[in-house]
Amino acid sequence: GNSVTQMEGPVTLSEEAFLTINCTYTATGYPSLFWYVQYPGEGLQLLLKATKADDKGSNKGFEATYRKETTSFHLEKGSVQVSDSAVYFCALGSSASKIIFGSGTRLSIRP
Amino acid sequence: DADVTQTPRNRITKTGKRIMLECSQTKGHDRMYWYRQDPGLGLRLIYYSFDVKDINKGEISDGYSVSRQAQAKFSLSLESAIPNQTALYFCATSSGGADTQYFGPGTRLTVL
Numbered sequence: 001g002n003s004v005t006q007m008e009g010p011v012t013l014s015e016e017a018f019l020t021i022n023c024t025y026t027a028t029g030y031p032s033l034f035w036y037v038q039y040p041g042e043g044l045q046l047l048l049k050a051t052k053a054d055d056k057g058s059n060k061g062f063e064a065t066y067r068k069e070t071t072s073f074h075l076e077k078g079s080v081q082v083s084d085s086a087v088y089f090c091a092l093g094s095s096a097s098k099i100i101f102g103s104g105t106r107l108s109i110r111p
Numbered sequence: 112d113a114d115v116t117q118t119p120r121n122r123i124t125k126t127g128k129r130i131m132l133e134c135s136q137t138k139g140h141d142r143m144y145w146y147r148q149d150p151g152l153g154l155r156l157i158y159y160s161f162d163v164k165d166i167n168k169g170e171i172s173d174g175y176s177v178s179r180q181a182q183a184k185f186s187l188s189l190e191s192a193i194p195n196q197t198a199l200y201f202c203a204t205s206s207g208g209a210d211t212q213y214f215g216p217g218t219r220l221t222v223l
Contacts, residue, residue, distance in 0.1 A: 034211070043115075043201055043214035044154070089153060097142055097161065097205065098169075099212055103153040 002027045006090040006102035013080055014110050021075040021105050023064075023090035032093035033057075033066050033073040038104070039086045047075075047088070082109045114138045115215040117202050123221045130189045132218050134202030142207060143185040145169075145177060148199040148217075157200075160185055192222040 007022040025033065032051045036044040048057030053068035062077045073090060090102040115136045124130055134143065141162050146154040156169030158177040166177060174196060178186045189196055199219050203212040 032210075041216075043216045044203075044212075045214065046211045049211065093210070097207060097210070098144075098156060098159065101153040103151055 002031065002092060002094045002100050004090050004092055004100055004102040006088075007105050009087075009104070009106040010108060011105060012108045012110065015082055016079045017109075019075070019077040019080045019084075019107070021088055021090075021107070023073045023075065023102060025071050025073065025090075025092050027071075027092055027094070030068075033064070034091040034093070034099065035062070035064055035073070035075050036089040036091060036101070037086045038089065044089060080107075080109050082111055085109045115202060115204055115213055117200075117215040117218050119218060120216065121219045123223065124192055125223050126193055128192050130192050130220065132187045132200055132202075132220070134185045134187070134215055136183050136185075136202075136204045136213075136215075138204050138206075138213060139182075140204040140206050140213075141182065142205045143179065144203040144205075144212065145175075145185070145187045146201045146203065147171065148201060154201065157187065189220075189222075192220075194222045196220065197222045 003026045034049045035047040037047045038044045048059040050057040050066035056065045064075045087104045087106045089104045091099045118133045144159045145157040155171050160166050160179045163179050176188045201217050202215040205212045
């Protein structure tokens with residue numbers, strides 16, 4: 001069945017460091033891929049998405065490219081800020097309008 | 112005002128009690144979802160509804176029931192709460208397909 005595997009956390013970086021959070025998926029067909037972010041005390045919100053192979057989603061300086069050949073959708077940011085501290089979830093859109101979420105990666109940024 | 116609201120935001124209850132969590136949305140979406148979040152496990156789907164007359168079980172529906180009272184309202188009930196139902200519960204909506212889901216702020220439920 002469809003599944004998502006993402007990098008375990010927590011990840012701790014210094015401000016202005018480069019960020020990569022790895023995400024790989026298993027799926028039949030061509031699912032949409034998402035990154036959601038959960039700030040402390042809040043619900044999840046969409047960070048970015050890609051709907052087909054080679055698409056790049058981007059938002060707030062974050063990017064992820066839909067790589068069908070490696071079944072990956074890694075999240076990157078060139079220079080992180082303290083305000084990026086949150087939990088990040090990789091997800092894929094499955095059949096029947098459901099989304100399958102990874103287990104989440106907690107990111108902490110030190111000033 | 113928030114597009115997806117959940118009440119209550121926090122609830123502490125005792126084993127065996129019946130609990131209802133409520134979700135309302137102003138996005139006009141047909142599809143609504145209930146998830147449970149546990150540390151290290153991500154989000155797991157409890158129930159989902161494509162419209163008022165269409166209710167479907169998710170991966171962890173045992174011990175839960177739902178009611179879709181209107182397009183904008185989707186309630187989750189725990190008929191007889193047990194301690195391992197202690198978790199953070201989220202409601203979400205979408206317009207259809209494998210489209211973006213919009214989440215409420217969550218309800219933290221503790222069952223003693």
